[in-house]
Amino acid sequence: MRRNSSISRMALVLLAGLFVAGEALPVLAQSGLRQLPTVRSAYQRRVDSIASGEPEQVFSGAASVTPNHGAPWMVSLQVWGARRQLGHFCGGAVVDPAWVLTAAHCLAGAATTAGSAPEPSKIQVMTGSNVLFAGGKILTVDRFVIHPNYNVTEERVPVNDLALLHVTGAALEPLPILPEAAVADALKDGSKVRIYGWGTSSFRNAAPISNTLLFAFVDVVGTGKCNEPAVYNGVVTDAMFCAGLGFADACQGDSGGPAVAYLNGERYLLGITSWGVGCTDKKYPGVYVNVPKYKGWIQSTVGGTP
Numbered sequence: 111m112r113r114n115s116s117i118s119r120m121a122l123v124l125l126a127g128l129f130v131a132g133e134a135l136p137v138l139a140q141s142g143l144r145q146l147p148t149v150r151s152a153y154q155r156r157v158d159s160i161a162s163g164e165p166e167q168v169f170s171g172a173a174s175v176t177p178n179h180g181a182p183w184m185v186s187l188q189v190w191g192a193r194r195q196l197g198h199f200c201g202g203a204v205v206d207p208a209w210v211l212t213a214a215h216c217l218a219g220a221a222t223t224a225g226s227a228p229e230p231s232k233i234q235v236m237t238g239s240n241v242l243f244a245g246g247k248i249l250t251v252d253r254f255v256i257h258p259n260y261n262v263t264e265e266r267v268p269v270n271d272l273a274l275l276h277v278t279g280a281a282l283e284p285l286p287i288l289p290e291a292a293v294a295d296a297l298k299d300g301s302k303v304r305i306y307g308w309g310t311s312s313f314r315n316a317a318p319i320s321n322t323l324l325f326a327f328v329d330v331v332g333t334g335k336c337n338e339p340a341v342y343n344g345v346v347t348d349a350m351f352c353a354g355l356g357f358a359d360a361c362q363g364d365s366g367g368p369a370v371a372y373l374n375g376e377r378y379l380l381g382i383t384s385w386g387v388g389c390t391d392k393k394y395p396g397v398y399v400n401v402p403k404y405k406g407w408i409q410s411t412v413g414g415t416p
C-alpha cells in the first residue's frame with residue numbers, strides 16, 4: 111500500500127504470511143472458466159480444519175493494521191466454543207443494531223446442498239476488538255437468513271452471496287449502506303475502496319489467518335474489464351464488482367467482510383468480500399457483492415422500512 115513505507119509493509123506481509131488459508135473457490139483457467147471443487151461453506155471448512163489440527167488463514171499482499179476502534183462495525187464470525195484465533199471463519203459488517211451482513215458462502219455450501227448450513231447456535235460473533243485473541247465481546251446468534259436466490263453456478267461462482275445474522279444481547283454500531291446516488295461514482299474503474307479482514311495473507315494452503323484486523327485500499331476494476339475473456343469471461347454480474355489487481359487483495363477468511371467507500375469523508379458499505387481466483391493475482395481481481403443492489407432485501411429482512 112502506498113500509505114506505508116515498503117519496509118513496514120514487507121514486515122506486515124511476512125508476519126501475516128505466518129498465519130493460513132484453504133477454500134475451494136471458483137478457479138478459472140487461463141482461457142476462460144474451468145470447474146473447480148464443490149463450494150463448501152467457510153464454516154464447514156473451519157470446522158474441518160480445527161478437527162485436522164491445521165492453522166487457519168485475510169489479506170494477501172499489502173495490508174495495514176486497522177487502528178484500535180477504527181472499524182466499530184467490523185465483526186469476526188467464529189465457530190462456537192473454539193479458541194478465537196482458531197475459530198474465525200469469515201468477516202461481517204454490522205448493518206443494523208442487531209444484524210450482521212456476511213457472505214452466504216460463509217454459512218452454506220452450494221445452495222443445492224440444502225441443510226449444510228450450521229445451526230445458529232454453533233456460531234459466535236466477535237465485536238469490539240481488532241485482535242482475535244483478546245478483548246471485545248462474544249455475541250450469540252439466534253437466527254440467520256441466507257438470500258433466497260443464493261446459488262453457486264457451474265463455474266463455482268457464488269451469486270447473490272449474502273446472508274444476515276441476528277445477534278442477541280448487544281446494540282451494535284451499523285455501517286450505513288452507500289446512498290444510491292453515490293454508487294456509480296464509487297464503482298468507476300480506478301475508484302478506491304477500503305477492505306477489512308482477518309483473513310490470510312497468502313493463498314497457499316497452510317497460510318494462517320491474521321490475529322490483527324488488517325485493511326487495504328484496492329482500486330475498482332470496471333466490470334467490462336473484469337469480464338474480458340482472459341479474465342472472468344462474463345461471469346461477473348451487475349450485482350457484483352471487481353477490485354484489487356496484483357497488489358493488495360482480500361484472501362481466504364476475508365469473505366463476508368466489508369468493502370467500504372468514502373463519501374464526504376464518511377465511510378459507507380459498498381461491498382461484501384465474496385470470491386476471486388487466487389489472491390493478489392496479476393490477472394484476477396477480487397470480486398465483491400454490490401451491496402446497494404440488495405438494499406431492499408436487507409431492509410425488509412431486518413424489519414426496517416425500505
Ligand code: ARG
Pocket residue numbers: 133135152309359360361362363364365366383384385386387388389390395396397
Ligand atoms: N471466498 C474467500 C473467503 O471465504 C474470499 C476470497 C476473496 N478472494 C480474493 N482474491 N479477493 O474468505
